[in-house]
Amino acid sequence: MMRTRPLKVALLGCGVVGSEVARIMTTHADDLAARIGAPVELAGVAVRRPSKAREGIPQELVTTDATALVKRGDIDVVVEVIGGIEPARSLITTAFEHGASVVSANKALLAQDGAALHAVAGQHGKDLYYEAAVAGAIPLIRPLRESLAGDKVNRVLGIVNGTTNFILDKMDSTGAGYQEALDEATALGYAEADPTADVEGFDAAAKAAILAGIAFHTRVRLDDVYREGMTEVTAADFASAKEMGCTIKLLAICERAEDGRSVTARVHPAMIPLSHPLASVRGAYNAVFVESDASGQLMFYGPGAGGAPTASAVLGDLVAVCRNRLSGTTGPGESAYAALTVSGMGEVVTRYHISLDVADKPGVLAQVATVFAEHGVSIDTVRQQGKDGEASLVVVTHRASDAALGGTVEALRKLDTVRGVASIMRVEGE
Ligand SMILES: NC(=O)C1=CN([C@@H]2O[C@H](COP(=O)(O)OP(=O)(O)OC[C@H]3O[C@@H](n4cnc5c(N)ncnc54)[C@H](O)[C@@H]3O)[C@@H](O)[C@H]2O)C=CC1
């Protein structure tokens, strides 16, 4: 039976995502009420610029005092789509203390302070949901937390940043310049307020920390995630990738070590074969592979950024949290019981594509090969192109640890015949 007293929702932030949340709450009000079992009412909207026209939002709901809104005491659910660490963190904490549950899209905050926020939510018997924080519309948090709760996840590999995938795709397919492609991604609402978070890999690293934590039932902090952005990827890298039958993607990779006792999480550009399903993920789309003992390989694919897709995930959480409130329950909280060791990048084992500028004279190839052998890194293929006494040497290795590869590169740089290391790229997904 439908409850007539509405559940009250406070919306914090009315930008790209917030405005879409408000729109869907209004246009789908009847369906949402039917699915929840009670109407949901937008009770207040905290904004920074109150004079801005906001279609469909009555002016009397708009306030610049977000703190007063979350302290009202009659709010059932606070939807935080401001972004950033503060004031979002204080507002969420205050919301729990004043009786509300919280839905957030804020990966930066969840990756940094998720454990503390879960603890406050738990103390107050409230929900903290954040499906939108990882890969926008794609259901990923809930499948990992709930659908795969009976399985053992070993690996999560994916494209989790729409902006960088959009840029890399444009650079690869149209030869567009980096800045031109970034400007377009920003105009389309994909990029973070500061796009450095996207292009330097911080956004993907935050998502990797959240995913690894849930997948491995282990607390993984943002600082535990190795991070390289994509600003150094060049047209020459794309050309090398093509020669290998690959393309380049910014990947988030969370892995359980073979002995099962430790995990790693990393974000960096990598070559992947064109035959791999991730190679055909275009534009701002995201896709995530999950490999588990019993399920085998699962792939989640869809729009990972943009106002409406992200609002879809926020609304899904809103419905879940409202249902929990009506039935007097809460959903699953943090699960970190496994407490596995989170290892550094040196422990990661993968393949590498290394491009060296060398002197084009007899014995160089043998010298270079010796350095690889001395560091226990086995060479798969070598390709050489020479002109005017200089040559470029492209070495692709078999699987080796990042520590061994690092040592190899350091020793290569010391060789007189090696003029420079033009690029090092990991090769994944084979
Ligand atoms: N745009 C996207 O594709 C996605 C965004 N997200 C996350 O959603 C959140 C919001 O992102 P967007 O809507 O894109 O950002 P946005 O910058 O478009 O919107 C944020 C809004 O919050 C307002 N704001 C900032 N401080 C405030 C305060 N103290 N009180 C009231 N309002 C305040 C800003 O004026 C702005 O309008 C972020 O955490 C972001 O990481 C998550 C997935 C996808």
Ligand SMILES: N[C@@H](CC=O)C(=O)O
């Ligand atoms: N800036 C992010 C938005 C979603 O999380 C992205 O580009 O993926």
Ligand code: NA
């Ligand atoms: Na999601």
